[in-house]
Amino acid sequence: xxxxxxxxxxxxxxxxxxxxxxxxxxxxxxxxxxxxxxxxxxxxxxxxxxxxxxxxxxxxxxxxxxxxxxxxxxxxxxxxxxxxxxxxxxxxxxxxxxxxxxxxxxxxxxxxxxxxxxxxxxxxxxxxxxxxxxxxxxxxxxxxxxxxxxxxxxxxxxxxxxxxxxxxxxxxxxxxxxxxxxxxxxxxxxxxxxxxxxxxxxxxxxxxxxxxxxxxxxxxxxxxxxxxxxxxxxxxxxxxxxxxxxxxxxxxxxxxxxxxxxxxxxxxxxxxxxxxxxxxxxx
Ligand SMILES: Nc1ncnc2c1ncn2[C@@H]1O[C@H](COP(=O)(O)OP(=O)(O)OP(=O)(O)O)[C@@H](O)[C@H]1O
Numbered sequence: 001x002x003x004x005x006x007x008x009x010x011x012x013x014x015x016x017x018x019x020x021x022x023x024x025x026x027x028x029x030x031x032x033x034x035x036x037x038x039x040x041x042x043x044x045x046x047x048x049x050x051x052x053x054x055x056x057x058x059x060x061x062x063x064x065x066x067x068x069x070x071x072x073x074x075x076x077x078x079x080x081x082x083x084x085x086x087x088x089x090x091x092x093x094x095x096x097x098x099x100x101x102x103x104x105x106x107x108x109x110x111x112x113x114x115x116x117x118x119x120x121x122x123x124x125x126x127x128x129x130x131x132x133x134x135x136x137x138x139x140x141x142x143x144x145x146x147x148x149x150x151x152x153x154x155x156x157x158x159x160x161x162x163x164x165x166x167x168x169x170x171x172x173x174x175x176x177x178x179x180x181x182x183x184x185x186x187x188x189x190x191x192x193x194x195x196x197x198x199x200x201x202x203x204x205x206x207x208x209x210x211x212x213x214x215x216x217x218x219x220x221x222x223x224x225x226x227x228x229x230x231x232x233x234x235x236x237x238x239x240x241x242x243x244x245x246x247x248x249x250x251x252x253x254x255x256x257x258x259x260x261x262x263x264x265x266x267x268x269x270x271x272x273x274x275x276x277x278x279x280x281x282x283x
Pocket of ligand 1: 014016033035036037039040041
């Protein structure tokens with residue numbers, strides 16, 4: 001079990017995270033917040049690339065700083081951008097990564113075959129990485145992160161830049177790999193985690209806003225989301241979520257406490273919740 005206890009992280013006089021407490025057991029956790037909210041900061045703290053200004057992070061009750069290499073040995077991490085040698089094949093690159101982790105060659109080779117199969121790269125195992133698409137490279141990255149069969153798998157915006165098909169494929173892969181481990185996945189793409197994250201963590205004003213299931217987060221906005229015909233002037237207290245196509249033509253999706261005249265109630269989705277929660281924060 002991983003516990004973040006009252007963690008604050010300052011960069012000089014700027015507070016990126018303030019008094020954050022979280023408990024992670026097994027399953028997929030999605031870190032969902034707008035750019036600059038502190039997702040990468042939390043990930044760097046969890047991967048010991050940064051240390052808290054205040055508070056502590058515990059793995060099974062022991063401080064991860066004190067555990068050091070022992071903690072990093074049970075961690076798999078895919079950063080936003082991972083470095084690789086374009087002239088390598090996935091198999092060569094995975095062997096290199098396994099050697100860095102001191103995994104014996106024979107054990108590594110068996111594991112690499114299994115991982116290449118799992119991430120759907122068996123047929124491309126001996127092709128040069130320079131020829132790979134973004135999605136294929138991300139699958140190599142996740143295979144590297146899985147080499148040590150980690151108990152804790154951390155993925156920082158793993159689907160950024162992938163096309164929809166690769167995104168779905170990657171999501172399925174994460175779901176397959178989650179099993180008994182803790183998977184923490186950062187993103188600002190709602191659809192990436194709506195279906196696979198059991199718990200969604202949101203930050204607001206650099207503090208923890210919630211850690212809850214997608215259904216419970218959406219339930220806060222039950223009976224508050226409506227379709228109105230496009231072009232309807234919005235009254236006070238009505239917030240425009242998005243524009244789109246309804247069954248009877250173009251519509252606007254509106255958040256408001258009382259049903260607007262002519263409004264058709266619709267079930268709130270996680271994207272509605274995201275837009276509603278961060279409505280004061282203009283990009
Ligand atoms: N080394 C640093 N020095 C000063 N400020 C920093 C530093 N790293 C991050 N920040 C600031 O801390 C805040 C949180 O940054 P962080 O990268 O954690 O956000 P994020 O949610 O991961 O955003 P993104 O989705 O854009 O990566 C931002 O305002 C950022 O500018």
